Amino acid sequence: MADGGQQDLARLEAEALKGYRNLTHVCPHWDKTGREALVNPTTIVIHGTGSGSSGWALANMLDPTHPAKPSAHFLITEAAELIQLVPLDNMAWHAGRSAWRGRDELNQFSFGIEVQNPCSLSGPEYSPQQMDRLIRLLRWLMRRDSISSENIVGHSCVAPGRKQDPGPKFPWRFLEREGVARSWQTFSEDVYNGEVRECLIRLGFPDSVRQQATQQEQRVISTQDDLLRAFVLRHCPTLSHFAAGWQEHASKYLSQRELGHA
Ligand SMILES: [Zn+2]
Numbered sequence: 001m002a003d004g005g006q007q008d009l010a011r012l013e014a015e016a017l018k019g020y021r022n023l024t025h026v027c028p029h030w031d032k033t034g035r036e037a038l039v040n041p042t043t044i045v046i047h048g049t050g051s052g053s054s055g056w057a058l059a060n061m062l063d064p065t066h067p068a069k070p071s072a073h074f075l076i077t078e079a080a081e082l083i084q085l086v087p088l089d090n091m092a093w094h095a096g097r098s099a100w101r102g103r104d105e106l107n108q109f110s111f112g113i114e115v116q117n118p119c120s121l122s123g124p125e126y127s128p129q130q131m132d133r134l135i136r137l138l139r140w141l142m143r144r145d146s147i148s149s150e151n152i153v154g155h156s157c158v159a160p161g162r163k164q165d166p167g168p169k170f171p172w173r174f175l176e177r178e179g180v181a182r183s184w185q186t187f188s189e190d191v192y193n194g195e196v197r198e199c200l201i202r203l204g205f206p207d208s209v210r211q212q213a214t215q216q217e218q219r220v221i222s223t224q225d226d227l228l229r230a231f232v233l234r235h236c237p238t239l240s241h242f243a244a245g246w247q248e249h250a251s252k253y254l255s256q257r258e259l260g261h262a
Contacts, residue, residue, distance in 0.1 A: 009143055016140035020082040027085040028064040029071035029093055036091040043110040043151040044141060045095050045158060046134070047072065048166035054078055054116035061085050069093055072112035074137060080129035082137065086112075088144075097220075098158040099206035100151070106158050111141055119167030126171060138180040149182040150204065156233045160205060161226030168237045184235045196251045200227045 030036065049057040054077035061071050062085075071092045075083045086092040094112030098105060115134060117126050138152060154170065155163040175181035184203060191202045201207050205227050208219040228250045236253055 009140075012136075012140040012143055016136045017082070020084060022084050023062070024084055024087050027061055027071055029061060029066070029069040030086045030090045034090075038089055038091045038109075038111075041088075041109055041111055041145050042147060043100055043106060043153060044138065044147060045098075045106055045110045045112050045153055045155055046166050046170070047094060047112060047114045047155045048117040048119035048170065049075075049114050050119045050165055050167075051116070052118060054114075057114055057116065058083065072114040074111075075114045076116060076130050076133050076137075078116045078127070078130070080127065080133045082133055088141075095155065095158060097162065097209050097211060098155075099209045100153060100158045101204045102206075104210040113137065115166060115170075117167065117169060119165045119169070121168045123167075123169060125169050126166075131171060131174060135175070135178050135180055138175075142180065149180060150187075152181045153204070154234055156230050157205060159209065160222045160230035162209075164233065168233060170237070172234060172237065184231075192255070196254055197224050197227065199254055200231055203231070205230050 024030075051057055054075060058075060058077075060066050060068075061075070071086050072094045073084065073086045073088060073092050075085060077083065088111070091107050092112045093107060094114070095106035095110060098107075100106060103109065113134065115126060115130055117123065117130075141147060142149070142152070152175070154172075155165045156167075172181055173183075176183045187203065192199050206222055208221045211218045211220060225247060228247050231254065232246065232250050236250070
């Protein structure tokens with residue numbers, strides 16, 4: 001990287017980490033032996049905590065007796081404070097059974113960012129201050145590891161049918177306008193040839209997800225409803241997927257995407 005580029009990266013890092021709290025030495029849920037190094041991360045997974053306050057999520061990530069050993073590289077609280085839990089060169093345990101663009105187990109190639117929000121349709125919005133924090137963090141990490149905007153995803157994108165976060169209130173359109181996420185309408189026409197299921201898989205959603213719990217290679221095939229729901233949560237959250245007939249609406253929306261250009 002040229003000197004100018006390094007200065008730019010240093011500026012982005014300073015803007016992202018301004019006033020942050022580093023709790024990496026306190027978080028027990030990452031491997032300190034170096035066996036779980038994070039090499040060449042290509043993807044960033046955004047989570048919603050799904051709780052009423054970030055204190056609950058933070059307590060879980062700091063609890064050495066928690067059976068699921070949850071962690072994430074960063075947590076953004078309701079007050080838009082940034083807390084780092086896992087060093088960037090180590091895997092965090094945030095995505096679980098997951099896949100994106102044909103690769104399984106996101107923990108091995110992604111950063112995880114938790115943002116405080118209950119993740120329900122009737123719950124509060126993500127705040128502008130939280131989004132400001134998140135965007136500064138994304139800009140830095142994307143530049144640092146040359147991560148492209150189509151690989152900024154939600155947990156619901158990579159674990160269809162199993163996870164719903166960051167949920168229907170997450171402002172993906174805002175991230176797209178800021179250039180830190182990619183609108184489905186900007187992909188080439190080729191992506192949209194063929195059946196709905198094929199389109200969704202070309203957009204990156206997983207056809208199937210490997211099960212980590214078993215020794216054998218065992219895969220759970222994503223149902224078309226699960227894939228459509230993941231698409232709706234990511235790309236058209238205003239389309240209520242709780243209403244009767246949402247699958248039909250989502251399929252129509254996908255096949256007539258040119259209407260979205262108007
Ligand atoms: Zn999650």
